Amino acid sequence: MAPTGTSPGTSLGTPAERREGRLKVTGAARYAAEHPLPGRAHARPVPAAIARGRVTAVDASAALAVPGVLAVLTHDNAPRLADPEDATLAVLQDPHVPHRGWFVALVVAETLEAARAGAAAVRVEYAEEAHDVTLTADHPEAYEPEDANAGQPGVREHGHPASAFDSAEVRVDVAYEVPPLHNHPMEPHTSTAHWDRERDRLTVHTSSQGGTTVRDTLAALFGLPEDRITVVADHVGGGFGSKGTPRPDVVLATMASRHTGRPVTVALPRRFMPAVVGHRAPTLHRVRMGATADGRLTSLTHEVATYTSRVKEFVEQAAVPARVMYAAPHSRTAHRVVPLDVPTPSWMRAPGEAPGMYVLESAVDELATELGMDPVELRIRNEPDREPDTGKPFSSRHLVECLREGARRFGWARRDPRPGSRAEGPLLIGTGVAAATYPVQVAASTAEARALPDGSFVVRINATDIGTGARTVLAQVAADSLGVSLERVRTEVGSSDLPSAPLAGGSSGTASWGWAVHEACVRLAARLADHAGPPPGTGLSARADTAGQADAESSYARHAFGAHFAEAAVDTVTGEVRVRRMLGVFAAGRILNARTARSQFIGGMIMGLGMALTEGSTMDAAFGDFAESDLASYHVPVNADVPEIEAHWIEEADTHLNPMGSKGIGEIGIVGSAAAVGNAVHHATGVRFRRPPLTPDKVLSGLAG
Amino acid sequence: MGSDMHDSTSGGPSGGGGGAPRGAGAGPPPEHRSATTLRVNGKPHTLLVDHRRVLLDVLREDLDLTGSKKGCDHGQCGACTVLVDGRRMNSCLLLAVSLDGSEITTIEGLAGDGEELHPLQRAFLDRDAFQCGYCTPGQICSAAGAMSEAAAGHPSHVTDPALPSGRPVPLDRAEIRERLSGNLCRCGAYPRIVEAVRDAAGQDAAGRTEGVIR
Ligand code: FES
Ligand code: FES
Numbered sequence: 030m031a032p033t034g035t036s037p038g039t040s041l042g043t044p045a046e047r048r049e050g051r052l053k054v055t056g057a058a059r060y061a062a063e064h065p066l067p068g069r070a071h072a073r074p075v076p077a078a079i080a081r082g083r084v085t086a087v088d089a090s091a092a093l094a095v096p097g098v099l100a101v102l103t104h105d106n107a108p109r110l111a112d113p114e115d116a117t118l119a120v121l122q123d124p125h126v127p128h129r130g131w132f133v134a135l136v137v138a139e140t141l142e143a144a145r146a147g148a149a150a151v152r153v154e155y156a157e158e159a160h161d162v163t164l165t166a167d168h169p170e171a172y173e174p175e176d177a178n179a180g181q182p183g184v185r186e187h188g189h190p191a192s193a194f195d196s197a198e199v200r201v202d203v204a205y206e207v208p209p210l211h212n213h214p215m216e217p218h219t220s221t222a223h224w225d226r227e228r229d230r231l232t233v234h235t236s237s238q239g240g241t242t243v244r245d246t247l248a249a250l251f252g253l254p255e256d257r258i259t260v261v262a263d264h265v266g267g268g269f270g271s272k273g274t275p276r277p278d279v280v281l282a283t284m285a286s287r288h289t290g291r292p293v294t295v296a297l298p299r300r301f302m303p304a305v306v307g308h309r310a311p312t313l314h315r316v317r318m319g320a321t322a323d324g325r326l327t328s329l330t331h332e333v334a335t336y337t338s339r340v341k342e343f344v345e346q347a348a349v350p351a352r353v354m355y356a357a358p359h360s361r362t363a364h365r366v367v368p369l370d371v372p373t374p375s376w377m378r379a380p381g382e383a384p385g386m387y388v389l390e391s392a393v394d395e396l397a398t399e400l401g402m403d404p405v406e407l408r409i410r411n412e413p414d415r416e417p418d419t420g421k422p423f424s425s426r427h428l429v430e431c432l433r434e435g436a437r438r439f440g441w442a443r444r445d446p447r448p449g450s451r452a453e454g455p456l457l458i459g460t461g462v463a464a465a466t467y468p469v470q471v472a473a474s475t476a477e478a479r480a481l482p483d484g485s486f487v488v489r490i491n492a493t494d495i496g497t498g499a500r501t502v503l504a505q506v507a508a509d510s511l512g513v514s515l516e517r518v519r520t521e522v523g524s525s526d527l528p529s530a531p532l533a534g535g536s537s538g539t540a541s542w543g544w545a546v547h548e549a550c551v552r553l554a555a556r557l558a559d560h561a562g563p564p565p566g567t568g569l570s571a572r573a574d575t576a577g578q579a580d581a582e583s584s585y586a587r588h589a590f591g592a593h594f595a596e597a598a599v600d601t602v603t604g605e606v607r608v609r610r611m612l613g614v615f616a617a618g619r620i621l622n623a624r625t626a627r628s629q630f631i632g633g634m635i636m637g638l639g640m641a642l643t644e645g646s647t648m649d650a651a652f653g654d655f656a657e658s659d660l661a662s663y664h665v666p667v668n669a670d671v672p673e674i675e676a677h678w679i680e681e682a683d684t685h686l687n688p689m690g691s692k693g694i695g696e697i698g699i700v701g702s703a704a705a706v707g708n709a710v711h712h713a714t715g716v717r718f719r720r721p722p723l724t725p726d727k728v729l730s731g732l733a734g
Numbered sequence: 735m736g737s738d739m740h741d742s743t744s745g746g747p748s749g750g751g752g753g754a755p756r757g758a759g760a761g762p763p764p765e766h767r768s769a770t771t772l773r774v775n776g777k778p779h780t781l782l783v784d785h786r787r788v789l790l791d792v793l794r795e796d797l798d799l800t801g802s803k804k805g806c807d808h809g810q811c812g813a814c815t816v817l818v819d820g821r822r823m824n825s826c827l828l829l830a831v832s833l834d835g836s837e838i839t840t841i842e843g844l845a846g847d848g849e850e851l852h853p854l855q856r857a858f859l860d861r862d863a864f865q866c867g868y869c870t871p872g873q874i875c876s877a878a879g880a881m882s883e884a885a886a887g888h889p890s891h892v893t894d895p896a897l898p899s900g901r902p903v904p905l906d907r908a909e910i911r912e913r914l915s916g917n918l919c920r921c922g923a924y925p926r927i928v929e930a931v932r933d934a935a936g937q938d939a940a941g942r943t944e945g946v947i948r
Pocket of ligand 2: 267496864867923
């Protein structure tokens with residue numbers, strides 16, 4: 030590959046190689062547990078063994094007798110915390126057990142083995158109370174939340190959806206169920222904290238999507254000024270939402286270090302994660318669509334029931350995409366939520382959109398079948414000119430182009446629309462399509478750019494590279510804003526000592542950080558223009574803060590769109606579904622780095638494939654625990670599950686976004702991809718499966734009728 | 735070459751070293767530790783190993799070789815894959831004390847000394863076969879193991895049963911997908927991992943087993 034960005038002002042859009050790539054392939058990139066610190070100890074939490082109640086006694090004597098155990102922290106002796114904004118962080122503060130897996134003790138030891146033996150030796154007694162972990166749509170405690178996640182209103186209604194549905198020529202009224210799903214980034218949630226008592230300074234290496242928030246949270250919890258805390262998140266082994274805000278590991282590590290005076294690492298065992306790092310809450314859906322005989326929607330209702338924990342309210346906003354996607358004069362989108370004795374749900378890649386679009390796009394496919402219409406054409410027929418819910422104009426919307434381009438590349442025209450029309454021996458083959466959408470989000474950020482006497486530049490910002498290639502793309506933004514070649518720009522990210530920045534989440538990182546980097550570089554370029562000769566010894570620098578600018582309300586509805594196509598083979602003997610190919614076309618503004626963008630799109634599509642075929646968790650009613658708590662039972666896709674996958678994009682020129690003209694790309698890949706697979710399975714078999722994942726047991730019973 | 739003596743109960747590579755006593759509470763009683771010699775990336779290390787300690791933790795905690803990752807500690811993810819006497823293994827499942835005398839290769843030693851990357855490392859970079867990078871060392875070590883297995887004629891689930899036994903198995907995409915399915919990648923880099931392994935296997939094969947790649 031030719032070197033990219035070698036001439037000034039041309040690096041955005043090029044497939045520049047990841048700057049930290051060499052460190053990653055040689056094993057030199059260090060993650061949160063991997064910083065050698067003299068005297069570092071390890072701590073292991075003890076999860077609650079009941080689903081609801083309280084701790085009545087903790088006997089730590091046997092644990093303390095284990096050679097190498099340094100301390101056992103419980104609610105009796107752990108450092109007191111200020112009341113956290115996020116109640117899931119109030120660990121070891123009181124005897125209350127809100128759900129199974131909630132941490133009730135922490136064993137600090139010289140070694141991992143001693144910590145594990147110590148944790149096994151802690152004796153905890155409980156007063157158990159009856160629990161309820163079972164979500165039902167008509168649960169007596171269900172209520173309509175004011176807001177769902179991302180500040181989305183709980184309920185929206187336009188016109189008379191019920192009567193319009195009743196009088197529609199063609200109707201679809203279907204119920205779907207999406208199970209709990211787990212993020213499971215490959216690096217478990219891990220933090221190493223060192224509270225230096227002499228200097229009264231706290232240094233934390235943590236696996237987080239946003240170090241500035243971790244610092245601010247620790248400052249508030251432990252009553253330490255922010256300037257005495259450094260949070261480093263240099264390399265982060267994935268997050269997918271579950272590391273968007275601090276999780277208990279960082280609080281526990283800090284407590285343990287403060288208590289023992291030693292650096293302490295808390296790396297959550299994989300099986301502890303489902304209960305404490307957040308998960309995608311299950312959603313029960315009912316969709317009603319009324320349409321004219323020629324396929325125009327007259328009424329669209331998407332109602333969602335979900336749960337939250339008793340610790341805090343989190344409402345998966347799964348009805349929200351129906352407010353964006355299709356023109357329907359009458360509509361209702363509503364959420365109901367039930368507080369249960371379950372682990373606290375949280376963000377998982379495309380919260381709301383991923384389950385919501387799985388269901389909406391499956392239901393659209395059902396409507397197409399009902400109408401006898403091509404599902405691509407049905408979507409195009411219902412394309413709105415303005416955002417249906419708000420009436421705002423779209424800043425750009427190229428869904429139709431994505432559908433057409435995808436159909437062309439996929440060979441959609443050759444498809445025989447009749448379900449079950451293609452067989453190869455015991456296999457039934459089908460193809461499916463689904464649309465995708467994800468909102469444009471952007472937050473204020475600060476950044477600094479500095480010109481050095483040797484002609485190079487440094488961009489400093491507390492962005493986090495969770496695998497997106499943030500270092501690389503921000504260097505590209507800076508190089509173009511400065512009008513210099515890419516090699517002359519270095520980026521420093523991943524430390525709270527750098528200028529503050531928002532998290533890598535909500536597909537907003539690059540837009541938010543890039544905007545601030547751009548502003549800082551534009552200012553620096555102006556200073557350089559005024560300055561005669563090379564920059565002085567310490568260099569010349571400029572800072573930017575995009576508050577009030579990046580986070581200003583837009584008068585436009587801003588979303589990315591896309592289209593997925595999938596081909597699936599269903600084995601009628603074993604019930605196994607194998608996806609043969611997937612193809613996505615996305616319209617997400619300007620693509621800033623073709624190489625890393627493709628990896629993100631494809632990665633999202635694969636997570637959607639998992640959602641369709643293998644991933645599903647079960648809340649066990651009797652134990653109040655997830656039955657699938659590790660990677661042996663919760664099946665994320667493996668290499669052999671993943672077929673030929675292509676991601677393409679349509680370049681959009683949208684001036685209502687940010688200086689780079691980009692929309693976020695981290696999440697849209699998962700949105701709709703599961704529906705495309707499900708629709709392909711329906712096309713293959715003629716059977717509609719409404720409870721993913723489509724595992725062989727369900728498929729076989731479905732095929733048996 | 736000299737041998738380093740470490741005490742695996744001392745709390746890390748910088749936690750004392752040389753078996754310096756750390757007080758009565760520092761580790762298990764002596765009868766629960768054994769001197770064990772491992773050759774890691776060509777260098778011998780003799781360690782007083784806690785019998786409970788797995789190879790992965792010896793690498794990460796005692797030798798500061800943190801390139802081998804811990805994704806599950808239970809043999810479910812492959813992030814800890816290293817080569818033990820040339821064969822790929824999940825190092826989180828191997829008690830270190832049972833490996834006395836073994837030759838271990840980790841991601842840090844795969845390319846040997848020097849700046850040159852191993853062809854698999856080069857190919858992973860060229861293909862952007864990773865995002866967060868946490869599964870990557872395991873993927874690369876696993877791919878190295880898989881290439882030797884295929885070259886030695888070990889069949890996989892997808893190998894054509896008609897292929898004469900003992901002959902090198904051609905590493906096509908289906909073979910690579912199958913053989914690397916013990917290494918999870920939540921970032922979903924699989925399609926590019928397959929391409930990277932094809933590139934590296936092609937390079938490797940070009941000089942020796944013509945026609946092995948199809
Ligand atoms: S850490 Fe060894 S297989 Fe997961
Ligand atoms: S690159 Fe992130 S898990 Fe594979």
